[in-house]
Amino acid sequence: MGWPGWRRCAAAAAFALAGAQFAEAAGPAGTLSLDVDGEVRVTNNAAHTAYHFSEAQLLALPAHAITTATTWTPRSTFTGPLLSDVLKAVGAYGSEIEIHTLDDYTCVVPVADAARYGVVVAYAMNGQRLKVSNFGPLFLIYPRDQHPLELDGAAGDAKFAWQIKSMTIKQ
Numbered sequence: 001m002g003w004p005g006w007r008r009c010a011a012a013a014a015f016a017l018a019g020a021q022f023a024e025a026a027g028p029a030g031t032l033s034l035d036v037d038g039e040v041r042v043t044n045n046a047a048h049t050a051y052h053f054s055e056a057q058l059l060a061l062p063a064h065a066i067t068t069a070t071t072w073t074p075r076s077t078f079t080g081p082l083l084s085d086v087l088k089a090v091g092a093y094g095s096e097i098e099i100h101t102l103d104d105y106t107c108v109v110p111v112a113d114a115a116r117y118g119v120v121v122a123y124a125m126n127g128q129r130l131k132v133s134n135f136g137p138l139f140l141i142y143p144r145d146q147h148p149l150e151l152d153g154a155a156g157d158a159k160f161a162w163q164i165k166s167m168t169i170k171q
Contacts (some may be wrong), residue, residue, distance in 0.1 A: 032059070032123055034138060038092075039171060066141050068168040075145070082116075092169045099161045100166045101163040118143060135165070138162075139161070
């Protein structure tokens with residue numbers, strides 16, 4: 001197992017111990033929010049550099065579901081907006097997305113993955129809202145079961161970011 005896979009597996013094993021530490025960072029009761037900056041045309045912060053999605057704004061985006069297994073979960077149904085809808089809302093025009101998480105994990109995924117795989121920014125698993133202690137409040141989900149040859153292994157695992165707090169769109 002490569003470094004990204006090892007690091008995420010170790011993080012999953014530590015959830016019970018570390019979850020409370022991140023609860024405050026996720027906001028009251030794990031409130032959903034997401035900041036998107038970088039190569040975006042639509043901003044709503046005072047400096048005009050980022051778009052802050054509130055919980056209401058994230059929940060207002062059309063919800064989609066992917067049923068798949070991950071390295072850390074059994075086959076489950078994950079629900080949330082399409083990554084492509086999030087990118088469209090902010091007028092993203094870069095080619096890469098740098099994803100930042102509450103536990104300081106950073107990964108980079110191609111913008112093209114949003115359309116190619118129908119990636120979901122999940123806020124629920126099997127009908128239950130994700131909490132910081134179980135991959136929340138946001139978990140980037142790819143349809144691994146439908147594309148096992150492309151999304152399996154360490155390189156695929158590295159794309160499944162959880163506890164997402166922000167995204168930076170890059171060229």
